[in-house]
Amino acid sequence: MVQRLILPLAFRSLLVSILVAGVAALFTAPVGLVGGEQTTSATLKEMSAGVSWTGNSIASEVFTLKVDISDEYRKLHPNFAVLVRLDWDDPQNDFDLYLRKDGQTIEDSVHEQTGSEEVRLDQPANGSYDIVAHAVAVAPRTSYNGRIRILPALSNPSARAAR
Helix, strand or coil: CHHHHHHHHHHHHHHHHHHHHHHHHHHHCCHHHHHCCEEEEEEECCCCCCEEEEEECCCEEEEEEEECCCHHHHHHCCCCEEEEEEECCCCCCEEEEEEEECCEEEEEECCCCCCEEEEEEECCCCEEEEEEEEEEECCCCCEEEEEEEEECCCCCCCCCCCC
């Protein structure tokens, strides 16, 4: 009889401990997690096909991009640019796009009634950039697709001659 009581009491104690730990974790979690801010990251190099990610209607999401373009690529493509774009299905939803470097906004796209936002950064310096997708007026569970790609520009485009 005593053995049957010990197991249920031990099990109940374990459940209570898990519940208390869960509640404590919720109240001591970093504000960014509770507030819904999500951070992801990637590195963009000249040989990459680009970077993409999916986000959702959380108030603001931060995607950290590390630009690592070689000096050789910069010499061959002195007019290259980096294009950052967010797309979503319903133009009634409104996301804004901000590109920040060292805590300062350097480019933004804040159009209404569209299905996308886009910024272009010409010849960006190597380093870290924060891409902020801000849900201005978005229905719950609305997702967006983010894409970053390099737009190369030839320094001496080959001329075509008619024969």
